[in-house]
Amino acid sequence: MPELPEVETTCRGIRPHVTGMQIEAAAFHAPKLRWPLEPAWLDQLQDQTINQVRRRGKYTLLECGQGGVLIHLGMSGKLRVLPTDTPLVKHDHVELVLSSGMSLRLNDPRRFGAFIWSDLALDQHPLLAKLGPEPLEGEFTADYALAQAQGRKMPIKAYLMHNPFVVGVGNIYATEALFRSRIHPLQPAQSLTLTQWQDLVEQIKQVLRAAIEAGGTTLKDFTNSAGKPGYFQQTLNVYGKAGQDCSVCQTPIKTLIIAQRASAFCPSCQRAPEHLTD
């Protein structure tokens, strides 16, 4: 599933092939992804020049002259740049034909993703306006986190995935960062000390940076349809490892469902507050 590192890697991959190109034609091959693909957008897209490709949280943004495109990869989305005469494959829902003879295609089997044309400057768009800071930027600090978490009783695991607090930290990296910080996923967000936040914020940054580097080593060629998974999964300590032994203390990894999502943790390394112990 694409998380921030995968989206960043995708952004870097398509950027050289897309920046400065004109959109000669656009096509939708599905009525909707997460939201409807408005046919009226096809005319808006026509003849736009893509001035810039950038990322905000897990959104990929194509900045055009006025307005632009927001793309979210959801659970299963992939963006690829291919020669325009390459046959479409199943779940190719959106195609932008570029002036270079290449096409940008969004393929998304589960259709949890999004493709939206915005007349507004992209940062003004409602989906972006309320997003929290980027986890890898200086704005995301322990002091910021401590202040924001005041009055927040929700489990820290859920809070890390709460976009108004910080963007781009999905299930995998929230799970891994909590393990590295030895913090129990059910600990209320408001109860973390400054010391815990200092550690946790640092672990989030480290785990994301490491994943971006790993992804960057495998996804070099975005003109090639053969997308490979990143190597970062080899570095995971707890995510998807329920029942296996903790790499630090050999205690079996457990799983809890928190806010409808699987949360793996080591019951020995990540000590629970008394009343939360099962």
Added chain:
DNA sequence: ACTGGCTCCTGAGGGC
């Protein structure tokens, strides 16, 4: 102001 629950969708995986 917060929080929990619902929802979209398909492919993967287990059981038989």
Added chain:
DNA sequence: TGCCCTCAGGAGCCAG
């Protein structure tokens, strides 16, 4: 071999 059932999972949205 193949069919059916279950379920994961990002994040906006809404009700309580």
